[in-house]
Amino acid sequence: MRGSIRRQHVLLTIVATVLVCAVALGAGWLAYLRQLGELERQVGDRLTLNLRAVESEIERFRYLPDVVGQDRRIADMLLEPQSRDAIAAANLYLEAVRDVSGADELYVLDLSGETLAASNWQEPGSFVGHNYAFRPYFTDAMARGNGRFYAVGVTTGKPGYFLTSRLDHGGRPLGVVVAKVDMSPLSVTWAAAGEMSAIADGEGVVFLSGDPRWLYRPMHNLDTDTVALLQAQRRYDGVDIAAAAPLTGGSADDREGLTVDVSGESYRLRLRGIEPDGWQLLSALPLEPVRREAMQIGGLAGLVSILAIGALLLARQRRQYVRLKLDQHATLERRVAERTEALAREVEERRRAEAELRATQENLIHAAKLAALGRMSAAIVHEVSQPLSALDNTLAAAGLHAERSATGEVQRNLSNARRLLRRMQRTVKHLRTFSSRREPGPPEVVDIGGVIEAALDIVAPQARDGGVVVEAAVPAGMPAVSGNAVRLEQVFINLLLNAIEATASAGNNGVRIAATADDSGLAVEIADQGRGIPEAVMERLFEPFFTTKQTGESLGLGLSISRTLLEEFGGALRFAPREGGGTIAIVSLPLHPMRTMAKQTESA
Known part of the structure; x- marks a missing residue:
């Protein structure tokens, strides 16, 4: 009967466990989907706000190169590039416009891409004299009239957004005006707000981020042609983009529902395009709160299920409890008796083992004594044989002196003989005492x-x-x-x-x-x-x-x-x-x- 009850108990336990797990998993999954949808909405709202902020930051300076190019001092310098007065006037003008407008730097390139004048003309790291013909913002401006390009400055090492406009005179191009805009205030604002937001270029490389762990990392694995293009443009000069780990494992065409892992934490990521640059605006929120809440709801649902099933099983278990308690009590008494008997046998065996161990130890101690005596046997034989030989000679001399009636000599020889005997007795006494098998007893x-x-x-x-x-x-x-x-x-x-x-x-x-x-x-x-x-x-x-x-x-x-x-x-x-x-x-x-x-x- 006990076997039947046990099988029923196991079966009910399995059914209850499956039911609780199903309820907990179902509730947790539904909660996860609901919270994930809410998280997607929050990320979308953040993308909208950040997109407006990025567009506003760019629009502030979009027309600055065209406005600067309209000034006569810039045209005079490009028409007379050898005139020091014209270059000096252009430098002062660019410096003044930079200070008023808030642009990072302003500079003018001739048709070969060489910088003739710059707002930082008298500062360390001045752009004057440097050639930027390799930059896409120069080639685009020469080809289409204007250009835009985000890159790390090859002269200063500072990243910036380059806006360019071609200056024409008499139907022919004279040069290119460049405005470098510092977009780092956006990343500072994002970092201060704790936002996981960033901007990636058209190739998917993050160049602006509120989290430094995202900076200069590609969204996906870059092919060799893209890496070669970035190196040729020197877009991120000094940064090994090819060695950077991708943020996601997806392809370049993914736009929605991406999950990224950063330092062991998972984030839900969404993208939105920024035109006309072909950039991608990124925003992410951590998934841990969603998972934690889903686990809590699932755990709560499972707990409620356990309580409900427990209430149903309680009545059944109560009926079986009295019967099982009697059986268990009898079994416990039998096991206690068996264990007591086993302990008694074990105690007796240990006592015998300890007695045998003590006897063996005493035998080893006595063996060590005999070994020590064996090591000294030759010297002991010599110690005893020498007095015996001397005693023999002494007694012989005493006999001769006795025949000659030399009483004094006889007494002296007999005294020597007794001394030699005492010497042998003392040696034998020490050896007998040392070799005895006396039990140790208590300390004395x-x-x-x-x-x-x-x-x-x-x-x-x-x-x-x-x-x-x-x-x-x-x-x-x-x-x-x-x-x-x-x-x-x-x-x-x-x-x-x-x-x-x-x-x-x-x-x-x-x-x-x-x-x-x-x-x-x-x-x-x-x-x-x-x-x-x-x-x-x-x-x-x-x-x-x-x-x-x-x-x-x-x-x-x-x-x-x-x-x-x-x-x-x-x-x-x-x-x-x-x-x-x-x-x-x-x-x-x-x-x-x-x-x-x-x-x-x-x-x-």
């Missing part, structure tokens, strides 16, 4: 001086065998530390053996062990005169079974176990390079709390 009060002294006694044969002198600088009365004496002794034996072997292999003979203490703890430094530890080896120094010695010489457990033993008591082990060569092993140990507390009480 440890005299670090006694631990270091015992470790030095055990490694002394190894040091003598390698010709190494171990210098100890452990002040008396060092504060007690927390730990285990036997295990700390194992740590210092491992570190001292490594220092002795490193120093001997480098041909040196000095190892120094020093201890210092402060309120934060106690530190023991073991400095050798070896060759140092390479960086690659330093990274793997505490890795178990990693060793740089030949096979059979070491298990590679000494440093790993030493660090583990120290960390058991809150200590630490690290290595640092020694000045002048070699390595320093630094052991940090915490002070015992009882001794620290007693010290604070005494100070108080």
Whole structure:
């Protein structure tokens, strides 16, 4: 039955989801179409207003070249181009007209296209002396009587709209009058109003825009002939139009309903022609508000649908709720019981694993002890055999002196024999204590001086065998530390053996062990005169079974176990390079709390 209920629930969920999605998508799409139509209307209104503004700006100066050409001073200069007085009078006249009319510049070209007089005749970047015969506004004026052309000035680098008129005298042409109009106030007005408006030339290249991201970008991909024409006319001198990304992916014939992406934002774009120049006026509004409102309406419709469907399904779900709740309660109890049993098994397995891990760790620590004894075996044999040989000789001498009744000599030989026996007993005692498998137990009060002294006694044969002198600088009365004496002794034996072997292999003979203490703890430094530890080896120094010695010489457990033993008591082990060569092993140990507390009480 539960399976049947579940299948019905899945089916109802699918039907409800499809219905909600259909309602949300339908409402959102209708809202999008309505808002898009409103956006199109707003763009159209903006195009109408901007078209009037552009036409008004052009009409202000449309007849200026004809009016300037009617002045006698301009005709006199063209009739007598060599007359300095005529040129000076024309320059002054053009300058005065420019200042009064508000035009950007005014200048006069002869029949070869060379500038004879200009309103900026005495300013840097003057047009006088420059030839503009290559400009279409000159060729159009010569051919038809007037011309118009928008381009970037090749002399000043400033864009402008060039209006031209041919000046005739006696039925023959004398020259061309040019008025350069600055149309940048339009772009400034658009930018200040936040409008995405622009003007493109007949080839579809935007030359005036309220948004600098549109400037000098083609509306569509330009063919090679158009690019060549723009370069020949030097229309946008200094601008690589061919490399500019097109605003739209449409063709040059598209006029309505274009969508452009600018810096990741989508805009609805509409165009309108400006005659007689063949320009295109562009206006755009962002599509994001339209999409956002459509999504909001669609989401609202979907939410209403969800609420309606939810109300219809609520009654049905209530009938099934009680029955399912009882089943779920039984299932939950069964799962809790199963999980509890599984957790109990897991806890037991972890306890067994921890016990096995502790046993394995103790075996590894004991193996490391035996490995250290193995490394010292030759020196220990030498340490014991030497007193035995001396003891044999001493006892033999004592026997001879006893036969001769030399009582004093006998007593002296027997004293030497007892001293040698005590020496062997002390060595054997240290070895027996070191190799014992005592369980660590809780941290205890440890005299670090006694631990270091015992470790030095055990490694002394190894040091003598390698010709190494171990210098100890452990002040008396060092504060007690927390730990285990036997295990700390194992740590210092491992570190001292490594220092002795490193120093001997480098041909040196000095190892120094020093201890210092402060309120934060106690530190023991073991400095050798070896060759140092390479960086690659330093990274793997505490890795178990990693060793740089030949096979059979070491298990590679000494440093790993030493660090583990120290960390058991809150200590630490690290290595640092020694000045002048070699390595320093630094052991940090915490002070015992009882001794620290007693010290604070005494100070108080």
